[in-house]
Amino acid sequence: MSRLVGAEVSRLLSRRFTGIAMIVLLLGLAGYQLLVNDALSPPSREQLATAERVYQDVHEDWVTNHERYEQDCRNTGAPPEECVVTEPTLADFTESATPFKEVARTGLQLSTLLVAVVAFMIAASFIGAEYGSGSIANWLTFIPRRGQVFWSKLLTVTGFAALLGLFGATLVLSGTLVLAHLHGSRIESIRQLAEMGARTILPVVMLAIIGFCIGLLTRHTAGAIGLLLAFVVVWFVRAGPLSSLAWAQRITPWTPEGNIAAIVDRGYTYSVPVNKVTADGVNIEFIQHHVSFTHALVYWSILLALVIIGSLLIFRRRDVI
Amino acid sequence: MPPDRLTSAVGGRRRAVVAPLTVDYAVEAYSLRKVYRTRNGKQAAVDGLDLRVPVGGVHGFLGPNGSGKTTTIRMILGLIAADSGHIRIFDHEVPLAINEVISRVGAIVEQPKFFPAFSGQKNLQLLASAIGAPRRRVAAVLDEVGLADRRRDKFRNYSLGMKQRLAIAATLLKDPDLLIFDEPTNGLDPAGIHEIRTMMRDLASRGKTVLVSSHILSEVQQVADTVTIIGRGRLLAEGDVNDILASDGQLAARVGVSDHLRAAEVLTTSGFTVERLPNRILKVSLVNHKLDLAVITRLLADQGLYVSELTPIQPDLESVFLDLTAGQHLGARQERRRQPASRRPDPRQRRPEQQRRPERRRQPELPDWGGRP
Numbered sequence: 001m002s003r004l005v006g007a008e009v010s011r012l013l014s015r016r017f018t019g020i021a022m023i024v025l026l027l028g029l030a031g032y033q034l035l036v037n038d039a040l041s042p043p044s045r046e047q048l049a050t051a052e053r054v055y056q057d058v059h060e061d062w063v064t065n066h067e068r069y070e071q072d073c074r075n076t077g078a079p080p081e082e083c084v085v086t087e088p089t090l091a092d093f094t095e096s097a098t099p100f101k102e103v104a105r106t107g108l109q110l111s112t113l114l115v116a117v118v119a120f121m122i123a124a125s126f127i128g129a130e131y132g133s134g135s136i137a138n139w140l141t142f143i144p145r146r147g148q149v150f151w152s153k154l155l156t157v158t159g160f161a162a163l164l165g166l167f168g169a170t171l172v173l174s175g176t177l178v179l180a181h182l183h184g185s186r187i188e189s190i191r192q193l194a195e196m197g198a199r200t201i202l203p204v205v206m207l208a209i210i211g212f213c214i215g216l217l218t219r220h221t222a223g224a225i226g227l228l229l230a231f232v233v234v235w236f237v238r239a240g241p242l243s244s245l246a247w248a249q250r251i252t253p254w255t256p257e258g259n260i261a262a263i264v265d266r267g268y269t270y271s272v273p274v275n276k277v278t279a280d281g282v283n284i285e286f287i288q289h290h291v292s293f294t295h296a297l298v299y300w301s302i303l304l305a306l307v308i309i310g311s312l313l314i315f316r317r318r319d320v321i
Numbered sequence: 322m323p324p325d326r327l328t329s330a331v332g333g334r335r336r337a338v339v340a341p342l343t344v345d346y347a348v349e350a351y352s353l354r355k356v357y358r359t360r361n362g363k364q365a366a367v368d369g370l371d372l373r374v375p376v377g378g379v380h381g382f383l384g385p386n387g388s389g390k391t392t393t394i395r396m397i398l399g400l401i402a403a404d405s406g407h408i409r410i411f412d413h414e415v416p417l418a419i420n421e422v423i424s425r426v427g428a429i430v431e432q433p434k435f436f437p438a439f440s441g442q443k444n445l446q447l448l449a450s451a452i453g454a455p456r457r458r459v460a461a462v463l464d465e466v467g468l469a470d471r472r473r474d475k476f477r478n479y480s481l482g483m484k485q486r487l488a489i490a491a492t493l494l495k496d497p498d499l500l501i502f503d504e505p506t507n508g509l510d511p512a513g514i515h516e517i518r519t520m521m522r523d524l525a526s527r528g529k530t531v532l533v534s535s536h537i538l539s540e541v542q543q544v545a546d547t548v549t550i551i552g553r554g555r556l557l558a559e560g561d562v563n564d565i566l567a568s569d570g571q572l573a574a575r576v577g578v579s580d581h582l583r584a585a586e587v588l589t590t591s592g593f594t595v596e597r598l599p600n601r602i603l604k605v606s607l608v609n610h611k612l613d614l615a616v617i618t619r620l621l622a623d624q625g626l627y628v629s630e631l632t633p634i635q636p637d638l639e640s641v642f643l644d645l646t647a648g649q650h651l652g653a654r655q656e657r658r659r660q661p662a663s664r665r666p667d668p669r670q671r672r673p674e675q676q677r678r679p680e681r682r683r684q685p686e687l688p689d690w691g692g693r694p
Contacts, residue, residue: 139448319395
C-alpha cells in the first residue's frame, strides 16, 4: 500500500494540472493580500483632506438648514423624534482601518473557498485524467487490487488537500499578521484565529474527497467540474432569488455550504423569513436559527462516508474499458 | 462443462476443489459470456467461449473485428467481469485470485494507454514503484525495446510504434511468464511489425507464454505455435497452426481441361465443388476434406477428359480463417449456429496427445462419392 501511495504522490506532484492550480492559488491568495493591505491601511492624507472638505460642506448645510428640514418633516405628520436631523461629525466621513481580527477572519473564510475549489479540481482531475487517457486500465493490469488502488488514490488526494489547506490558512494568517504589524494595527485574538485556520483545513479536505469521488463516478474531470458549477448555481439561486422564501432558508442545516460555514466559524447563524399578519398588514420577521459545529461535523462525516463507500463499491465492480 | 476442480466466484457460484492437476495451460477459459446493453438491446460480445493457451510458445487469438477478442482479454485481466463462465491463469481462478497471479502476467490491451503528459521513463517509473520493481529495471526494459534514447520524451509525442514498444517495456517490468498482447502491431510500419514479431518469438524462446490477438493472419502464421479462432464471441477452431493448416490439406486445386464445361459437370456430379475460372480453368474443392488429385484425374480420364494443368492450391491461415469466420464478422447477418454441448469436448477428458491435435469445429460436408474408387 505504501508503494502505491508513493507512486500516486509522485504522479500527483508531477502533474502539470497540479502545478497550474498551485500557481492560480498562489496568485489568488497574493491578490487577496492586496485587499488586506487596503483594509488595514489607515486613511491617507488625500483621503483625509477630501473627507474634511465633504464634512465642512455637509456641516455648513446642516447649520443653515437643519431646522427647516425638521419642520418639513414634522409637517408631514411624522413623530417629532423621527424628524431630528443630527449634527454630522468628521468621523462620519473618514474611513478608519478595519480591525485586524475582522480582516483575518474574512480572509480565512474567503481563502478557504478558493483553496477548497482548487483542491476539488486537482482531485477531480487526478482521477478524471486517468479515465480520460485510459491509463486506469493499464494501471489495473499491474495492480488489480481495486480496493488498494482506490484507497491509495484517495489517501494521496486527502493528504495533499490537508497540506494545501494548511498552506492556504498559514499564508493568509501570516500575511495578514505581517501587514497588520506594518500598519500598526492592534493584533488580537491570535489563538481564535489560529483555531479557525485549523478548522478551514477540514472543508478543503472534504471538497477534495468529494471532487475525487465525483471524478471517479463521472470518469471525467469536466463532469466533476460541471457538477461543481451546477452546485454553485443552485447555491446562488438559494442565496439570491429564493432568499425571501422560508423553505429555501429552512433547509440550511441540510445544505453542504451551510455546514461548511458552521465548521469554519464554529457554528453558523442563519435567518428564516416569517410572514406575520398584524393590524397594519403583513410584516416579514427574520427568525434566527443556528447550525452547530457538532451538527456540521456529523453531517459531513455521514455525507463523506456515503460518498466514499458508494464510490468504492462502484469502482470495485465497474468494468474498465 | 468447466472442470469440477475449479474454484470459482464467477456468477456468484463456488465450486469445491476436487483434485489438483498439473498446469498444462497458461490461460483457460470455459463458457465465457459477456453481454453489453446497447441502444438496440442486449449484445453478446462473448458467447460461451472456450479458450486454452498452452504454457510456452506463442498463441494466436484470431477473430474478425467485433468478435470478442478484446473483451475476452479484458475478462482474463479482470478489467471487466464475465457474466458467466470460468477463467484460470496458471491454475489460479480469476478474477477471484488474480492478485496472486498478476505478477506473472504482463498485458497490453488495445492501444497502449499511459499518462500522455509524462515521459516514457516517468510512466515506467510510476509502474515500477507501484509494483515494487527496482528502478534500474526501467532503464533495462527501455533499452531492451530500443527506447533508451527517447526515454525523456513525452508519451503523447511518441509515434504509435514507440507507444507499442513502451507498452511492451511496461509488460517486461515484471518479467512475467505470460504476456498478453492485444493487436500489438496495429499502426506499425513493416520494420516495426518485424521487430515485434521477433520480440514475441524471442520471449517464447525464453520460456514465456505469449498470447497475441490479431487479425493480421500472415503475421500470426509466422509467429504463432498454436491458435484459437473465434467469431461472434464463440470458439470456431483451436490447435496447432501447422496441424490446422494440414487438416485442411489441399482443399482446392486448379484443373485445366479443354472441355471445361463437361469436366465441371463430371466433377460436380461426383460431389466436388467446382468454380469456373478464366482460360478454361476450374477451381475444384472439397469442403473440409483432403483432396486427392489422383481421383480428379481418374474421374476425368474415365470420361475421356484429359487435364492440361493440375495444381494444388495450398491453404494458408487466412483462407482457413476466412472459411471459419464467414458470416461471423460484424456486417454479416446474425445467424447463430449453436453447437451442441457434446461437440465441445473438455480437454481434461482427452489424452495429452489428443490435446495437441487440431480441433476443427465445423464438421465436413461429405460429398456423394459416386465415382469413389
